[in-house]
Amino acid sequence: MMIKVENLKKSFGANEVLKDINLEVQKQEVVVVIGPSGSGKSTLLRCINQLEDITSGHVYIEGTDIADKKANINKIRQDVGMVFQQFNLFPHMTVLDNILLAPTKVKKISREEARVKAMELLGKVGLEEKADAYPDSLSGGQKQRIAIARALAMEPKMMLFDEPTSALDPEMVGEVLDVMKQLARDGMTMVVVTHEMGFAREVGDRVIFMDGGYIVEENEPRQLFEYPQEERTKAFLSKVL
Amino acid sequence: MGVNPLDLIREYLPFFASGTLFTIGFSLAGIVFGTILGLLVCFGKMLRNKVLSAPFVCYITFFRGTPLFVQILIIHFGVVPAVFHQSNGIISGIIALSLNEAAYIAEVFRAGIQSIDEGQTEAARSLGMDRVQAMRYVILPQAVRRVLPPMGNEFISLIKDSSLLAAIAAPELTYWAQAMGAQYAIVWTPYLTISFIYLILTLGMSAIVNRLERRMATK
Ligand SMILES: Nc1ncnc2c1ncn2[C@@H]1O[C@H](COP(=O)(O)OP(=O)(O)OP(=O)(O)O)[C@@H](O)[C@H]1O
Numbered sequence: 001m002m003i004k005v006e007n008l009k010k011s012f013g014a015n016e017v018l019k020d021i022n023l024e025v026q027k028q029e030v031v032v033v034i035g036p037s038g039s040g041k042s043t044l045l046r047c048i049n050q051l052e053d054i055t056s057g058h059v060y061i062e063g064t065d066i067a068d069k070k071a072n073i074n075k076i077r078q079d080v081g082m083v084f085q086q087f088n089l090f091p092h093m094t095v096l097d098n099i100l101l102a103p104t105k106v107k108k109i110s111r112e113e114a115r116v117k118a119m120e121l122l123g124k125v126g127l128e129e130k131a132d133a134y135p136d137s138l139s140g141g142q143k144q145r146i147a148i149a150r151a152l153a154m155e156p157k158m159m160l161f162d163e164p165t166s167a168l169d170p171e172m173v174g175e176v177l178d179v180m181k182q183l184a185r186d187g188m189t190m191v192v193v194t195h196e197m198g199f200a201r202e203v204g205d206r207v208i209f210m211d212g213g214y215i216v217e218e219n220e221p222r223q224l225f226e227y228p229q230e231e232r233t234k235a236f237l238s239k240v241l
Numbered sequence: 242m243g244v245n246p247l248d249l250i251r252e253y254l255p256f257f258a259s260g261t262l263f264t265i266g267f268s269l270a271g272i273v274f275g276t277i278l279g280l281l282v283c284f285g286k287m288l289r290n291k292v293l294s295a296p297f298v299c300y301i302t303f304f305r306g307t308p309l310f311v312q313i314l315i316i317h318f319g320v321v322p323a324v325f326h327q328s329n330g331i332i333s334g335i336i337a338l339s340l341n342e343a344a345y346i347a348e349v350f351r352a353g354i355q356s357i358d359e360g361q362t363e364a365a366r367s368l369g370m371d372r373v374q375a376m377r378y379v380i381l382p383q384a385v386r387r388v389l390p391p392m393g394n395e396f397i398s399l400i401k402d403s404s405l406l407a408a409i410a411a412p413e414l415t416y417w418a419q420a421m422g423a424q425y426a427i428v429w430t431p432y433l434t435i436s437f438i439y440l441i442l443t444l445g446m447s448a449i450v451n452r453l454e455r456r457m458a459t460k
């Protein structure tokens with residue numbers, strides 16, 4: 001079991017955003033999370049790597065309770081890559097340095113060794129020639145592919161994607177999804193929040209529909225899209241499909 | 242009357258020269274110690290624990306909320322004699338300017354750090370960096386660029402404010418101008434002379450900061 005979420009609740013002040021979430025993600029599984037705006041999708045992802053403190057319940061990463069005081073969250077996060085809607089590349093560094101920073105400073109890998117690996121990853125996302133460019137000079141799609149490469153440089157065991165294509169111009173969505181599809185084919189464990197239903201169908205092993213802080217329904221993509229059981233799922237799908 | 246101002250200036254030249262060096266020295270000391278201390282105070286104020294951050298908040302409030310002149314007097318006639326059992330205008334001057342500058346630098350830095358998008362910290366943390374690493378490698382390098390212009394303004398103020406140290410007989414520029422004015426009962430010559438020197442110092446500081454800014458921008 002890579003990720004296990006148990007009775008997770010999360011409140012911001014009096015506003016309970018996650019209301020008893022239970023979720024398990026197996027090794028090499030691709031779980032797609034869909035749902036209306038404000039349903040708590042981002043918050044769920046952010047609780048999984050403790051960018052948000054959870055209010056109650058448990059999140060286990062490979063069996064380790066991440067809220068446990070003894071758990072080393074920095075160590076755990078190395079295994080949980082995250083890709084953000086807004087890319088969050090480091091603008092003061094070249095693409096290569098963006099990718100090298102964490103492996104060299106956190107894992108203390110030599111720059112030379114990390115560099116070889118980084119160039120390999122840049123090749124994988126098709127951006128070798130951008131190694132010495134600064135993020136500001138890249139298109140949105142290129143930025144997001146670099147952000148994926150940067151996360152992969154830590155050799156994570158699982159990846160969280162929070163609407164990785166939502167900030168992109170439509171013509172750039174495909175290039176990012178292609179990288180993610182390849183990643184899924186290579187066996188990466190992934191949790192992906194997205195509005196790209198085509199992606200969900202193609203590579204998702206399971207789709208989770210969230211609404212109002214609950215997981216309302218989950219199923220394999222074809223089942224969920226063709227035969228939604230819950231009214232709220234039907235209403236949502238009729239709007240997005 | 243009838244004395245040639247240029248002759249007077251020539252007579253006082255060694256004093257203005259050493260006064261200039263002292264003014265530069267006080268300013269440099271204030272900049273260096275003020276920046277180091279200011280960074281510490283800034284991190285102190287940003288501590289999440291309210292009890293731990295309270296002393297730093299008080300520090301900033303006091304030094305920004307009271308006149309520098311009053312701080313200089315308190316330090317020179319109160320603090321320094323109590324600690325060193327003697328008064329010394331140079332030591333008092335360095336301490337007063339550094340402590341005061343630190344409070345302003347702390348606020349400049351805090352504003353700079355907080356102006357960096359939250360997503361930068363989150364990206365760094367999600368890669369496994371701890372709080373210190375994220376601050377050091379991701380936030381501070383970006384914040385430094387942003388605080389350079391306001392820091393430059395603080396440094397320029399500091400050069401000008403160091404003139405207040407004349408009141409505690411620290412032998413900087415204004416002190417010697419006052420001495421010259423008193424000796425010959427004149428006003429224009431000494432004060433216009435040091436005004437000119439201050440201008441050179443502040444314009445020089447602007448130029449240095451501008452160059453630094455440009456160098457950082459192209460990197
Ligand atoms: N840091 C925060 N402080 C207070 N409220 C928050 C915070 N983050 C999220 N919320 C609230 O939590 C609720 C769920 O937000 P969340 O971002 O998880 O939704 P989402 O499903 O990701 O929506 P979207 O599709 O718009 O990204 C929203 O009502 C939001 O206003």
Ligand SMILES: [Mg+2]
Pocket residue numbers: 041042043162163
């Ligand atoms: Mg969201």
